[in-house]
Amino acid sequence: MNPSPPPPPPRDPDLLEEALGLGRGGSPPWRLAFVEDCVETSGAFVLHHFLKRALSTEGDGTVVFLGLAQPFSHYDRVLRKMGCNLSVQRNKNKLHFIDLLNLEFLDEKGENDREIGFMDLYNRILRSIEAIRSKDNNGGWTTIIIDDLSHLEIAAHGSVKHVLDFLQYCRSLTSEMDCFLVILNHEDIHSSDEALQMLSHLDYISDILIKAETLSTGIAADVHGQMTVVIKDAPGGLIKKLHSFQFKVKENGVEFFYPGSRF
Amino acid sequence: MATAADGRLLGARSANTSSFSRARSSPSAVLPSPPNPGVKVGPNGATFVSSGIPDLDRILGGGFLLGSLVMVMEDADAPHHLLLLRNFMSQGVVHRQPVLFASPLKDPRAFLGTLPSPVSLSKEHRQRDTLVDHNQQDQEKGLRIAWQYKKYFGDQQSSQIHNRDVKQEFSNDFDLRKALERQHVQYIESMSIQDIPRLTILRDRCSNFLSGLPRSDGGNLSAGRIAIQSLCAPQCGYAEMDWDLVAFIRFLRSIIRSSNVVAVVTFPTSFLSPAFLKRWQHLADTLLSVRAIPGMFKCFAFLMRSIVWITWSYFQLFPFCTSDEDKDMAKLLTGYQDMLGLLHVHKVAHNNSQVPTVLEASTFSLKLQKRRSLVLERLNQAPVEASSGTSYSTSGTCSGPSKGSSLDF
Numbered sequence: 001m002n003p004s005p006p007p008p009p010p011r012d013p014d015l016l017e018e019a020l021g022l023g024r025g026g027s028p029p030w031r032l033a034f035v036e037d038c039v040e041t042s043g044a045f046v047l048h049h050f051l052k053r054a055l056s057t058e059g060d061g062t063v064v065f066l067g068l069a070q071p072f073s074h075y076d077r078v079l080r081k082m083g084c085n086l087s088v089q090r091n092k093n094k095l096h097f098i099d100l101l102n103l104e105f106l107d108e109k110g111e112n113d114r115e116i117g118f119m120d121l122y123n124r125i126l127r128s129i130e131a132i133r134s135k136d137n138n139g140g141w142t143t144i145i146i147d148d149l150s151h152l153e154i155a156a157h158g159s160v161k162h163v164l165d166f167l168q169y170c171r172s173l174t175s176e177m178d179c180f181l182v183i184l185n186h187e188d189i190h191s192s193d194e195a196l197q198m199l200s201h202l203d204y205i206s207d208i209l210i211k212a213e214t215l216s217t218g219i220a221a222d223v224h225g226q227m228t229v230v231i232k233d234a235p236g237g238l239i240k241k242l243h244s245f246q247f248k249v250k251e252n253g254v255e256f257f258y259p260g261s262r263f
Numbered sequence: 264m265a266t267a268a269d270g271r272l273l274g275a276r277s278a279n280t281s282s283f284s285r286a287r288s289s290p291s292a293v294l295p296s297p298p299n300p301g302v303k304v305g306p307n308g309a310t311f312v313s314s315g316i317p318d319l320d321r322i323l324g325g326g327f328l329l330g331s332l333v334m335v336m337e338d339a340d341a342p343h344h345l346l347l348l349r350n351f352m353s354q355g356v357v358h359r360q361p362v363l364f365a366s367p368l369k370d371p372r373a374f375l376g377t378l379p380s381p382v383s384l385s386k387e388h389r390q391r392d393t394l395v396d397h398n399q400q401d402q403e404k405g406l407r408i409a410w411q412y413k414k415y416f417g418d419q420q421s422s423q424i425h426n427r428d429v430k431q432e433f434s435n436d437f438d439l440r441k442a443l444e445r446q447h448v449q450y451i452e453s454m455s456i457q458d459i460p461r462l463t464i465l466r467d468r469c470s471n472f473l474s475g476l477p478r479s480d481g482g483n484l485s486a487g488r489i490a491i492q493s494l495c496a497p498q499c500g501y502a503e504m505d506w507d508l509v510a511f512i513r514f515l516r517s518i519i520r521s522s523n524v525v526a527v528v529t530f531p532t533s534f535l536s537p538a539f540l541k542r543w544q545h546l547a548d549t550l551l552s553v554r555a556i557p558g559m560f561k562c563f564a565f566l567m568r569s570i571v572w573i574t575w576s577y578f579q580l581f582p583f584c585t586s587d588e589d590k591d592m593a594k595l596l597t598g599y600q601d602m603l604g605l606l607h608v609h610k611v612a613h614n615n616s617q618v619p620t621v622l623e624a625s626t627f628s629l630k631l632q633k634r635r636s637l638v639l640e641r642l643n644q645a646p647v648e649a650s651s652g653t654s655y656s657t658s659g660t661c662s663g664p665s666k667g668s669s670l671d672f
Contacts, residue, residue, distance in 0.1 A: 039541060044617060073521075074615055077615035078615060078616060102517045155510075158506045189542050219621055
């Protein structure tokens with residue numbers, strides 16, 4: 001019997017991982033990351049990147065994924081092209097996918113339904129984390145990924161209070177259960193005057209902001225956009241570090257590079 | 264031991280114990296050449312239906328993706344979104360795909376009278392058309408008034424759009440001067456969304472439409488189409504229902520995601536607040552916008568006041584719109600006089616992929632070819648702005664032979 005081949009050497013961290021402090025193993029120095037995007041440039045690829053990274057064989061990470069925007073089959077197909085089989089991971093109890101494509105807290109009966117609805121959702125997340133932890137996965141950490149926040153707002157019928165309460169509860173999970181929270185948010189929805197309140201709240205509770213936007217010069221085939229990573233020294237505190245680079249999204253992953261270093 | 268093998272196979276099929284299943288019975292098998300021309304299979308398991316405008320299908324990389332939500336932002340100055348809706352529904356009729364049409368008109372069937380007919384292939388067919396028309400006017404051949412969809416399927420009568428005379432291809436050219444006959448339009452389900460008290464009525468209608476769709480049309484892939492016109496227009500009466508509307512769109516998106524339906528929703532952007540406009544745009548899988556051509560809209564606003572069928576002879580008036588702006592535009596864009604409007608592609612649905620679709624050009628001019636069918640042509644866009652979609656900074660032209668002068672704004 002041949003011995004199993006040695007595991008491939010860990011690849012160098014890409015620019016995003018370096019910016020997030022994920023490069024050299026160990027737990028990242030943040031708990032709550034917001035990914036912001038706009039209509040012209042979708043930031044979903046960042047979530048896929050996190051998903052793949054968390055489920056990679058190098059770490060023992062586990063994921064609880066709230067799929068509000070797309071069905072499971074979509075993520076399965078996308079990640080498969082990136083070299084990660086979500087169905088297998090789900091069977092191995094490393095991924096808990098909560099399908100919320102049809103999520104609605106029916107409003108006819110009254111406001112209480114939203115509270116109950118959010119409580120149910122929070123409990124589901126809690127149960128998923130406990131289920132993951134109860135098995136042998138106690139090496140790595142759990143990442144909770146929410147795709148995306150605007151769907152939660154629609155389900156909450158616009159109630160900022162309920163959404164923010166829910167986020168606070170989820171944030172408390174990060175310290176209690178030692179996990180990480182990555183949430184996709186559409187920044188351009190909240191940048192108008194009427195919705196600025198939400199944006200400032202989100203800014204307050206986050207540790208890290210990953211922003212994907214279009215290039216100021218327009219759309220290009222080689223460079224799909226630019227990415228800015230803002231790291232704060234404390235939630236809601238001053239900006240400690242700012243990273244800026246560009247990206248190109250491919251079927252099997254994302255390329256990050258500094259402006260001008262690609263030709 | 265062929266017989267033993269056969270016996271085993273037969274036994275397996277009847278006892279259902281073996282994991283062997285013949286490829287033909289597997290629903291996920293890709294048919295080598297689907298006899299249904301209305302649905303095209305693309306890479307990654309994507310299935311497309313035609314938008315009714317061959318150029319648009321090409322631009323979008325195949326057509327409208329089944330299971331996706333197409334949203335069209337209207338322009339208050341010109342009703343070009345109606346052209347898209349008309350072609351979309353006519354294409355569904357030609358391919359016998361069920362269509363649900365929701366409109367803020369009190370009587371949506373009036374709009375259905377304006378659906379264009381596919382271009383006939385030859386003169387003799389045109390002659391045949393008039394003969395058949397005459398017969399149908401006599402109502403002799405037992406054409407019932409209340410068409411049931413299934414009944415229409417089983418009807419062996421020659422209907423000229425479904426026999427071999429009109430080429431059964433994926434995407435048809437439609438003659439905007441010629442209306443689709445009443446008989447074909449009868450089975451389009453339509454409903455009015457004017458002043459309905461709750462959006463749940465529209466939701467239920469869409470759900471029922473989806474559940475009533477044939478899953479597969481005798482082994483071929485089938486498709487359905489939902490067309491919703493001017494969803495947030497004031498006459499619908501949804502003034503205080505911003506969140507209900509966006510929840511409806513989210514609901515629609517979720518139910519068609521795993522179905523074989525494509526939904527086209529047009530909406531006037533001026534009646535949405537900026538935040539909600541962004542929400543709607545984010546929910547769309549494919550996002551298009553139609554614009555009037557600056558300078559021409561004065562003529563348009565006068566002409567396009569009514570929603571009644573407009574004959575294209577009105578466009579003879581264009582040479583007489585000789586304002587200064589028109590003269591400037593005519594210098595910058597060749598074929599300006601033939602242009603109806605502009606179409607901008609903001610977002611293209613991509614199937615199970617994270618790679619964004621980057622188009623070489625995203626703004627196109629809507630034109631009439633031979634004064635009857637809709638074509639889209641490219642414009643050169645000056646690369647001065649980010650993709651905010653303002654198409655007024657067009658310069659030069661690449662439509663037609665290279666005699667256009669390229670002037671920068």
